[in-house]
Amino acid sequence: MSDIYADIRPFNDNEVKAVLERLAASEELVGALLKQRFPGWPAAVLLALRPLFHWRLRAQLQRLTSVEKFQMWLEPQIEQLLQRSTSVVEVSGLENLDPGKAHVWISNHRDIAMDPTMINYSLHQAGWPTSRIAIGDNLLQNPDVADVMRLNKSFVVKRSIANKRQKLRELQRLSGYIRHSAEQGQSVWIAQREGRAKDNRDKTDTAVLKMLALHGRERNESFAETMQQLNPVPVSIQYEWDPCDQLKAAELVAVAQCGDYSKADDEDVRSILLGLTGQKGRVKVNFGQPLATAQLQDADMMAAAIDQQIAEMAEIWPVHQAALSLLRQQWPQHDWPELADNSDIAAKRQQLLQRLAGNDDVIRRQMLENYAAPLLLPVAP
Known part of the structure; x- marks a missing residue:
């Protein structure tokens, strides 16, 4: 049977071995890992360490034969990351939800990689299955980053397509994949808008919700009927300190003054690394309540309900x-x-x-x- 989602879905278990072999052989990835592990060390020393680091990475990765095992291997790395970059992590709301149901988690969006990391960390700590993660193709230009993200249950949102007809087809396929995930019992995380809310004003983009409903239209379902199948739940994510605060402010000022802002080629990758490793202080993840049928009649009503829950869950610090x-x-x-x-x-x-x-x-x-x-x-x- 044809795999119609092959180019956008996360990797399957039978693909893990080949992907990990690619990663273990990547000079760029090993160089980045060495710089992160030994910041400030001389370049000549890091170069000399490369063969040993390749061997060690290959030895660790060759034991991993499934996506679940890869995520379990990542778990202590995430724990160490949070210990170094946060003062406390608080999670609430999951105790009021059914772990046996698939949900579409719709959260505010402050950090490229930390937001989905905090969602899946919170789920894992509570004994829930981790969710699949929607990520824009603009963040996957680097093949190593793309491999790691798709190994970690990320699926691709093709934002860079210019042709309107082709873009609609891809949005329909994306909507179908999210519905397919729900029917498989797999939860999905998606941000409430495309791109981070750089000014920290959280507002749901109805275009995201209309995309979720596209597959239902092919089944002659109403908007509400489709959303009930997806079981959407708003989530609020708060960081006391934003490692990217200066970068975001500079971008907002540039747009206000010049009407536009051009990113450097590696800016998204630098933002990912800074967001992951920078100091965040207190972090809070609040899972809200499933939206009621009355709130799911159309995209505008649903967006207003999501915004209200996220605003009510947010705390003043x-x-x-x-x-x-x-x-x-x-x-x-x-x-x-x-x-x-x-x-x-x-x-x-x-x-x-x-x-x-x-x-x-x-x-x-x-x-x-x-x-x-x-x-x-x-x-x-």
Whole structure:
């Protein structure tokens, strides 16, 4: 039988061995791993270590014969990553959901790789099956990255297609794959919008929801009937500190001033690595409630329901208050919301000032607005 999803789906168990052999032989991957493992070491030393590292990586990977075993091999790496880059990870809401059901997790989107990592980490820690992950093809230009992501249950969203008719066909196929996953009992994670909310204003794009419904239209289902089969659940992800805060602010300022922003060729990969390894402080993952039938009548109603749950699950932290206090202090002419100052935010204010140092005023203000976003008035749609 033809595998109509072969080029977008995650790798199957029978493909794992060949993919791992490719990765173990990759000079680029081994070089990146050595730099991460031994930061600051001389290039000559890292070069000398390459043969040994190739051998060690090949020895570890050749024992892995399935996607599940690969994820179990990754587990201690994720644990170490979180120990180094977070102060605490809090997860709530799964206790109110049925682990026997497949869900479509629809979350806000703050970090390219950490968001799905935190979803699957939270599920695994609770004894749930991990979910399949929607990831844009713009992030898979590097073949090593593509291999690792598809080994880790990621499937491809083809965003880069320009032809409208071809793009629609790919969206229909993507919608079919997500429905196929649900019917297999496999949960799926997808962000509420294409691209990260760089200004930290979380708003669901109805285009994402309409894509989810495309396959149902082929079955003559209503929008609500299709969504009931997918069992969508909103999820809120919060990071106290954003390792990419300066990069995001600079991009927002460039777009505001010039109308456009051109990414460097390796910018997405650098953002992935920075987001994974940078300090995030407190992290909170809140799983919400399955959306009710009355909230699934059309894309607009569903988007509003997702936005409401994500907003209600989000918490106000001292870093948000500290950012607002600095905005009020440094740009007093602006009509900022009122804030009851207190000693609890003093330390966060100092940390923010350290992160702001060396940046132009316009980027400093954008960074502060991003951190203060939960306390600022919503952006008009």
